[in-house]
Amino acid sequence: MTVRERFQYDLNKLTEMLLELGRLTEQAHESAMTALLDQDIDKALVVIENDNRIDKLEEEINDFAILLIAKQAPVAVDLRRIIVALKMATDIERMADHAVNIAKSTIRIGTDKLIKPLEDLPRMHSQSLEMLRESLRAYSEEDLLLAKKISELDDKVDELYGEITKELLSMMPKHPEAIAQITQLAFVARYIERTADHATNIAENIFYLVKGQHYDLNA
Incomplete structure (x- = not known):
């Protein structure tokens, strides 16, 4: 295996590690939302416990990326690929933190009767997970x-967020017993x-990877 072939092999490994981080994060989010909808405290606890695995993998990605920079001294698109991988790992890990x-929140709500049917939250959540999946595919x-x-x-997620927040705030005066x-x-x-x-951040970094310039996709 030539030096270039070995470097390409390592870059592919870095991508695989990122995709695995994304897969674990998606699973964490799916479990967290299921726990909320079912008011399943045990499942919520498992999500929290499993976060250590995600944190460890992010650290491994960071260490591996830094080692590649030190060993290979990459330039141009190869260097951008590693930098983007580092940034993506941070964004994905923070997504996992939001699953936690x-x-x-599920544990804090407990088994009290829900103040309203949870329909918009799962829909909004589903769209955010689609963004995670698509961002990983766009990267690869x-x-x-x-x-x-x-x-x-x-x-669309921002629009739903505004609607949900407005509805919840309007319920507080009517249901003071359920403010918590x-x-x-x-x-x-x-x-x-x-x-x-965070998925949008990843999308912006994909533009940086391909174009070598920073773009604000929310502008």
């Missing part, structure tokens, strides 16, 4: 059209919205 936050395929689509999905629960549901909406923002 949803799980913690260096697909700028798909990266642009992610920013458009973010607009309503507050936690508002937090969940915020965690989902932030998850979508």
